[in-house]
Amino acid sequence: MTYWRLVLFALLATASSARAQESLQPSVNGAEGVNKPPMAKHAPPACSDPKPDCAMTIYPAFDKKGLLWVAYSVGKTLYVASSHDQGKTFSAPTKIITLSDGIIDAHGDARPKIIPLNDNSLLVSYTTRPDKMMIGTIFTAKSSDNGKNFSTPQPMLTSGGQRFDSYVVTPKGRIFAGWLDKTHAAQAKAEGKEFAGSGVAFASSDDGGITFKGKNILMDHACECCRMSAALGRDGLPVFAWRQIFEGDIRDHYAAKLSVNGDKLIGGRVSNDDWAINSCPHQGPALAVDIKGVWHIAWFTKGKNRQGLFYAYSRDEGKSFSTPEKIGDDAHAPAFATLLATKKRLYRAWKEFDGAITTIPAQQSSDGGKSWSAPQILASTTEASDHPILVESKKDVFLSWGTHQEGYRLIPLRLAKK
Amino acid sequence: MPRFRSFPYTLSLTLLSFILMIGTGRSLEFKPYGRGDFDQIAHLREQRARIIHYWSVTCPACIAELGQWAKFINDHRDMDIIFINTDDDEDRERAAARLEKNGLSQATHYGFSDSFVEKLYYEADKNWRGELPFTVLISANAPRVSVTGALDDPHFVAWLSQVTSIKK
Numbered sequence: 074m075t076y077w078r079l080v081l082f083a084l085l086a087t088a089s090s091a092r093a094q095e096s097l098q099p100s101v102n103g104a105e106g107v108n109k110p111p112m113a114k115h116a117p118p119a120c121s122d123p124k125p126d127c128a129m130t131i132y133p134a135f136d137k138k139g140l141l142w143v144a145y146s147v148g149k150t151l152y153v154a155s156s157h158d159q160g161k162t163f164s165a166p167t168k169i170i171t172l173s174d175g176i177i178d179a180h181g182d183a184r185p186k187i188i189p190l191n192d193n194s195l196l197v198s199y200t201t202r203p204d205k206m207m208i209g210t211i212f213t214a215k216s217s218d219n220g221k222n223f224s225t226p227q228p229m230l231t232s233g234g235q236r237f238d239s240y241v242v243t244p245k246g247r248i249f250a251g252w253l254d255k256t257h258a259a260q261a262k263a264e265g266k267e268f269a270g271s272g273v274a275f276a277s278s279d280d281g282g283i284t285f286k287g288k289n290i291l292m293d294h295a296c297e298c299c300r301m302s303a304a305l306g307r308d309g310l311p312v313f314a315w316r317q318i319f320e321g322d323i324r325d326h327y328a329a330k331l332s333v334n335g336d337k338l339i340g341g342r343v344s345n346d347d348w349a350i351n352s353c354p355h356q357g358p359a360l361a362v363d364i365k366g367v368w369h370i371a372w373f374t375k376g377k378n379r380q381g382l383f384y385a386y387s388r389d390e391g392k393s394f395s396t397p398e399k400i401g402d403d404a405h406a407p408a409f410a411t412l413l414a415t416k417k418r419l420y421r422a423w424k425e426f427d428g429a430i431t432t433i434p435a436q437q438s439s440d441g442g443k444s445w446s447a448p449q450i451l452a453s454t455t456e457a458s459d460h461p462i463l464v465e466s467k468k469d470v471f472l473s474w475g476t477h478q479e480g481y482r483l484i485p486l487r488l489a490k491k
Numbered sequence: 492m493p494r495f496r497s498f499p500y501t502l503s504l505t506l507l508s509f510i511l512m513i514g515t516g517r518s519l520e521f522k523p524y525g526r527g528d529f530d531q532i533a534h535l536r537e538q539r540a541r542i543i544h545y546w547s548v549t550c551p552a553c554i555a556e557l558g559q560w561a562k563f564i565n566d567h568r569d570m571d572i573i574f575i576n577t578d579d580d581e582d583r584e585r586a587a588a589r590l591e592k593n594g595l596s597q598a599t600h601y602g603f604s605d606s607f608v609e610k611l612y613y614e615a616d617k618n619w620r621g622e623l624p625f626t627v628l629i630s631a632n633a634p635r636v637s638v639t640g641a642l643d644d645p646h647f648v649a650w651l652s653q654v655t656s657i658k659k
Contacts, residue, residue, distance in 0.1 A: 129579075129606070176581045180549075181621070298550060351641045353550040354622045373620065375639065380618075406613065408620045426609040428617070457606035477606060 123147050123166045125154060126480035130179045130459050133160075133473040133483070135466040136189035141483065142220070143473075144187035144197055146177040151199050153187055153220055159471070160483030169214055169223045175203035181460070182300035182357050183237060188282070191246045195220055196282035200236055208234025208255050215282050229276070229285060233259055236271075237357070239303035241311045248278040249311040249331065251301055254290050258297075270318045271297040273338075275311075275331055287335045294318045295327075300357030304414075306330055306390075307366035314343070314360040314370050323349045326358050326372050328391050340391030344383070346376030356408060359421075363414035366390070367441050371400060371410035371421060382407040382423055386442045401425055401434060401448070413463035413470060420470055420486060422451065422461050430454070433461045433472060437488045451484050452476075519587045521602030524575055529614040532573055532601070533629055540570045540630040540654050543615070547577045548586050550623040556641050557593035563642065564598060575601045577608070577623065630654045 120127035128145035135141055141156040143163070152166035178200035179185060185199035195216040200209040212226035229235060233256030241249050254274035261268035272290035279286075295301070296316035306312050310330050317327035325348060329340025343358075358372040368387040374380060383397040401407025405425035413420045419442055422435035434448040456478040463486075464473050472484045524532075535541055544560065546553035564572050574595065576586045583602055590596060605611060612619040615627055616637040628636040628650045638646045 180579060350622075350639060351552050351644075352622055352624055352639050353547070353552055354620075355550075356620060356622070375618075375622070406609070406617065406620060424609075426613060428610075428613050431609055457608070 121147060123150065123152055123168070125163060125475065128179070128459075128475060128481075130181075130184035131462075131473065131475045131481060132184050132186045133462060133464045133471075134187050134189050135464065136195075137191070137193065137467075139467055141466070142187045142189060142195065143481070144185040144199070146179045146185055146199070149173075149177060151177055151185055151197070153195070153197060153216075153223075155220060156483075159485075160473075160481055164220075167216075167220050167223065169197055169199075170212075170226055172201060175201045178202055178209055178236060181355055182298075186238070186240065188240050188242060188248070190242060190248070190281055191244070192281060193219070194281055195223075196240075196248065197223060198238055198240070199226075200238065208259075209236040211235045211238045211252055213282055213285075224283075230254075230256075230288060232256070235274070236297070237300045239301050239313065241303045241305045243305060243309045245309070246279070246281065247309075248282050248285075249275065249303070250277070250285060251275045251303055251311070251313045251331075253295050253297055253301060253315070255297065257290060257293055268293075269322070270294045273301070273313070273315060275313075275335060277335055289336065291331075291336070291338050292317075292327075292329075296324050296354065296357075298353035298355050302358055302360035304360045304362040304368075306362050307364070312340075312360065312362050312368055312391075313338075314358045314372075316354065316357055316372070317342070321349050322351050323347055323376075324352075324354060325374065325376065326370065328358075328360065328368055328370055328387070328394075330390055341387075341393070343370055343372065343385060343387075343394050344374075344397050345378060346374040346383075346397075347378045348374045348376035350375070359410045359412040361412035361414040361419065363419055363441060364416050365441065369412050369414060369419060369421075369442055370394070371412055371423070373408055373410075382410055384410070384421065384442070395442075405432075407434075409460040411461050411463045413465055415465055415470060418470075420463055420488075421445070422463055422472055424458070424461055431458050431476075433474060435463075435472065435486060435488060437486070437490070439490065446488055446490055449488050451486065452482060454478055519590055519596045519600060521576060521583060521587070521600045523604035524601035524611070525603075525605035526607060526610045526614065528601070529611070532575075533627065535629060535631055536571060538631045540628075542570055542572045543575060543627040543629070544572065545575045545577055545615070545623060545625040547623050548582050548589060549578070552641055553624045554589055556624065557589060557595060559642050560598075561594040564595075571599075573599045573601065575603070577603045577611075577621070579603070579606075628654075 131145045149172040151169040154163040154166040188196040198213045211229040214223040214226040216223045238252040253271040258268040273292045273295045274290045276285040276288040299316040301315040312330045314328040326343035329338035356373045361369045371384045382400040385394040385397045387394045405427045410423040419438040432453040433451045436445040454476040459475040462473045470486045475481045626638045633653045636650045
């Protein structure tokens with residue numbers, strides 16, 4: 074009898090509460106229009122197989138033997154796979170880790186990476202964002218048996234919050250790492266002080282990525298939501314580029330070389346776009362250094378002085394940069410440039426979208442970026458796609474691009490010289 | 492006998508749980524937002540000004556101003572304000588937590604449910620590449636404006652001033 078009273082009470086309370094809730098609905102909501110059921114939380118991805126075709130982001134790299142490696146995540150699991158036929162087929166993927174808490178940072182500018190090392194070992198990096206926290210942790214894992222097994226992932230740092238790591242490897246095997254670091258921002262917050270953006274931090278490894286030393290924030294106030302890019306200078310020192318928050322909340326770009334001791338950055342502002350904005354562009358720069366030591370950089374801006382996708386070079390290691398040159402067709406929303414410098418040529422590719430079709434135009438330069446061939450479309454899709462990445466093997470240059478409809482594609486660049 | 496007792500017991504507990512859930516405010520739901528949805532969402536209702544605000548949990552500037560949006564809604568009850576979360580489903584729970592923490596559970600929310608984000612950006616504004624926060628301001632009495640940046644962005648302030656002054 075008691076239970077039935079409870080049921081009756083519950084039913085009455087339900088009806089009453091529902092009426093009360095109805096009257097509480099705000100008149101300001103604009104919920105009309107799109108009449109669809111509420112979104113299920115954690116809806117399964119359209120494709121959940123552990124293969125590159127199912128990844129939102131893919132990072133490619135060729136090893137010294139000419140084998141293509143890719144790092145990618147599907148859901149909460151990180152994989153690597155290799156291809157001996159230029160991406161047509163892949164080996165069975167090696168699972169590196171499945172997260173029990175949080176997510177793998179693999180969206181837009183953020184993605185896991187694989188770095189083939191000189192001794193034929195492999196280093197993998199990825200960033201996690203825990204469920205209840207906004208900051209990330211960068212992890213690395215190493216394989217010394219051709220990608221069959223990886224070591225237990227180790228955090229680069231265990232506090233502060235890090236994202237957007239990038240790596241370069243010198244001919245002697247030293248690995249340089251750079252990333253955006255929220256440690257100083259967290260300290261400022263704890264002290265009740267304001268702090269714009271992230272720090273820019275660096276470290277190096279002489280044991281093939283097992284340990285990193287000299288972890289240090291060398292500059293503050295980088296834009297925290299855009300990738301950092303890295304390239305190896307002619308003198309064996311790494312060059313990095315990122316979006317910096319200058320005085321007045323101006324989010325323009327900065328490029329700098331790490332000093333020999335790893336304790337100083339030597340470089341300068343890339344351009345005065347004057348993009349004064351309190352926002353996240355979600356689009357970091359591309360960087361390449363050519364055989365003559367010239368720095369090449371491409372970036373996106375909506376500044377007062379210029380808007381769109383741009384390219385410039387520096388012949389004096391960041392002291393000055395050439396006048397920014399516009400890339401792509403503004404009518405097709407050019408974005409997400411990628412640069413690659415080989416011994417003979419410089420390449421650039423980017424993404425364009427005309428409202429229906431996404432294309433990847435590309436150009437090459439044989440005179441260090443002074444002049445470029447006519448843009449040539451390398452690939453297209455009518456569905457979702459990853460950012461384009463240019464990657465070099467011993468013999469060739471390729472566009473690496475994952476698209477929802479066509480899957481993963483590795484396309485050799487066959488560009489007309491003019 | 493225990494079986495007869497267990498049914499009403501279970502039923503009453505279920506109903507009470509439901510009451511507690513709706514009694515403490517309806518749970519936050521994201522309507523799916525895909526290609527083709529922008530035009531419907533941007534359509535004015537009864538000539539009320541309409542603000543469509545895109546945001547993400549990976550955008551600190553977006554999160555920092557969520558509290559201000561709650562106040563803005565309260566101060567502008569004559570406008571329709573729609574929030575669109577641009578994250579993947581993986582981040583949706585933390586997006587919901589952020590909204591609830593900032594008193595925005597009762598607002599109208601959509602979430603990107605289409606991975607062809609370039610198309611979603613393009614439909615809202617041909618020049619939008621995904622930078623956030625991004626807000627589209629629509630009114631019958633003023634030109635449509637797209638603003639990259641926070642609530643205090645001069646373009647936002649100017650549009651609001653224009654729309655408000657026309658009403659007066």
